Amino acid sequence: MIVFENISKIYPPDSVALENISFRVGKGEFVSIVGKSGAGKSTLIKLLLREEEPSQGKIYFDDYDILDIKISHLPYYRQRIGAVFQDYRLLNNKTVYENVAYAMEVMGGTDYEIQRDVPQLLGIVGLEDKFGNFPREISGGEKQRTAIARALAMRPDVIVADEPTGNLDPYHSKEIIDLLEKINEMGTTVILCTHDKEVINSLKRRVITFDQGELVRDEEKGRFIL
Amino acid sequence: MFTYIRRIIRFGWQSFLREGSLNLATIFVIIVTISLFTFLFASQGIVEHLIDGIKDKIDISVYLNPESSQDEIIDARDRLSELPAVKSVTFLSNDEVLEEFRKRHVNDPVILESLEVVGSNPFYASLNIRAQNTNEYASILTLLNSATFEDVVYKVDYLEKKTVIDKLSAFIDNINSVGLVSAIILAIVSVLVAFNTIRVAIYDASREISIMRLVGSPNKFIRGPFIVQGIINGTIAAIASCLLFLLVVNILDARINDMTNGFDLKQWWVSNLSMIIVIQLASGIALGSVSSLIAIRKYLKV
Ligand SMILES: Nc1ncnc2c1ncn2[C@@H]1O[C@H](COP(=O)(O)OP(=O)(O)O)[C@@H](O)[C@H]1O
Numbered sequence A: 001m002i003v004f005e006n007i008s009k010i011y012p013p014d015s016v017a018l019e020n021i022s023f024r025v026g027k028g029e030f031v032s033i034v035g036k037s038g039a040g041k042s043t044l045i046k047l048l049l050r051e052e053e054p055s056q057g058k059i060y061f062d063d064y065d066i067l068d069i070k071i072s073h074l075p076y077y078r079q080r081i082g083a084v085f086q087d088y089r090l091l092n093n094k095t096v097y098e099n100v101a102y103a104m105e106v107m108g109g110t111d112y113e114i115q116r117d118v119p120q121l122l123g124i125v126g127l128e129d130k131f132g133n134f135p136r137e138i139s140g141g142e143k144q145r146t147a148i149a150r151a152l153a154m155r156p157d158v159i160v161a162d163e164p165t166g167n168l169d170p171y172h173s174k175e176i177i178d179l180l181e182k183i184n185e186m187g188t189t190v191i192l193c194t195h196d197k198e199v200i201n202s203l204k205r206r207v208i209t210f211d212q213g214e215l216v217r218d219e220e221k222g223r224f225i226l
Numbered sequence B: 001m002f003t004y005i006r007r008i009i010r011f012g013w014q015s016f017l018r019e020g021s022l023n024l025a026t027i028f029v030i031i032v033t034i035s036l037f038t039f040l041f042a043s044q045g046i047v048e049h050l051i052d053g054i055k056d057k058i059d060i061s062v063y064l065n066p067e068s069s070q071d072e073i074i075d076a077r078d079r080l081s082e083l084p085a086v087k088s089v090t091f092l093s094n095d096e097v098l099e100e101f102r103k104r105h106v107n108d109p110v111i112l113e114s115l116e117v118v119g120s121n122p123f124y125a126s127l128n129i130r131a132q133n134t135n136e137y138a139s140i141l142t143l144l145n146s147a148t149f150e151d152v153v154y155k156v157d158y159l160e161k162k163t164v165i166d167k168l169s170a171f172i173d174n175i176n177s178v179g180l181v182s183a184i185i186l187a188i189v190s191v192l193v194a195f196n197t198i199r200v201a202i203y204d205a206s207r208e209i210s211i212m213r214l215v216g217s218p219n220k221f222i223r224g225p226f227i228v229q230g231i232i233n234g235t236i237a238a239i240a241s242c243l244l245f246l247l248v249v250n251i252l253d254a255r256i257n258d259m260t261n262g263f264d265l266k267q268w269w270v271s272n273l274s275m276i277i278v279i280q281l282a283s284g285i286a287l288g289s290v291s292s293l294i295a296i297r298k299y300l301k302v
């Protein structure tokens, strides 16, 4: 479903972030990408979202070369990927409900669909009682769950999560990871980037290890080894 | 499409309600700018009034030959009136001139006494000529000195007035061009200041916009609410400016009336009301929306 082919990324002038990375992610997989900070995990996500372009190599999404996507079509491509980040990236002047609804409004969902789906999505992530709260009024874990609900609202083919537990304590980290597993079980592909050892070892899923921009290990039911 | 527009308007309205201090700053600079525009417009009205006042005081007096007959005088007057450059011609008989002179110097017994000494009426009948335009006096003067009017004209009150008239024409031209240039400069400066303030004020938009892009929002859907918000701010600023100006008109009306020799600010405001409201609304909305657009433009690439 997603193929990285000989990807290198050099930030000008000479900062090498990724070097000759190749791997593929199948539909419905749960893949973790691990590595020390600076290993190139976030860069890989930026390339997939086409916020950056690779210096070399190709990325295919459902057999389409994403570098061929026209700028004007980028929004529609990005609607197929639900992205979750360490810093949550919620819209501060919208409530929890509105943040999730926004993703559907952008895609042209009808009012009926929005009123039906948003409460359901917020139910999945356990935020039934926070509809009207603004991001500044809820905890980090709740913010991240809002972000996940928003990612789900787009009915994405894949969810990418870049250090989603980076700002959370172990208890709330586990909640988030459990949620991602639940989403994966419902059929959505998940790509999780993290340097959190506990998270990886509890997952027992495929683990790809990066070190200084290179792919050093790719194991089914992997463990966190650096 | 309709759904999109409805959502864009709702988002803009929400941002307007929820970003209090930012909107306040924006509205404030727009009010300042609009007030400046209004002030420029009003001062143009005042200058026009002053110039009209001065123009009204300018005329040419033609002293008539005492020997010329009534018919000759009427004929001369009619011929002058027919000139396109001439606005009006008034005939004053020598008795009327004397009467006016008496009235003017009613508190000056010495002068009145000297009139008694002279005995007969020392004044000439005259024609007072007003031109349509100050710069046309020169040609009228030339005509009056030509052979056509030789018989009736005793003397044209000419030399003393010519320099004043010339200077005044030049001065009026100057006021108009200097006024225009300074108005344009002021307008440009104030627009730049407004743009910059708004740009700084919504600097934080870069974060919001990157999030919207991440969620897959098309650019028009990102831009729309900012424009709506700008339009709301601009409209409120325009209304506030309108009220502010109304207040100023009421406070300064009498004083400006004194200062400008009878310029009726309130009357001017009423008769130009629709123009003023159009200027205020248009500049408010344009400033609000265009500056939002410019401010977010650089974040919308890619
Ligand atoms: N915009 C950038 N400009 C220059 N260098 C960058 C930029 N972003 C990341 N890098 C460099 O690329 C490398 C990989 O960074 P990153 O992908 O953020 O790693 P990770 O997410 O694994 O911590 C680092 O050495 C970082 O300094």
Ligand SMILES: [Mg+2]
Pocket (backbone or CB within 6 Å): A038, A041, A042, A043, A162, A163
């Ligand atoms: Mg990172």
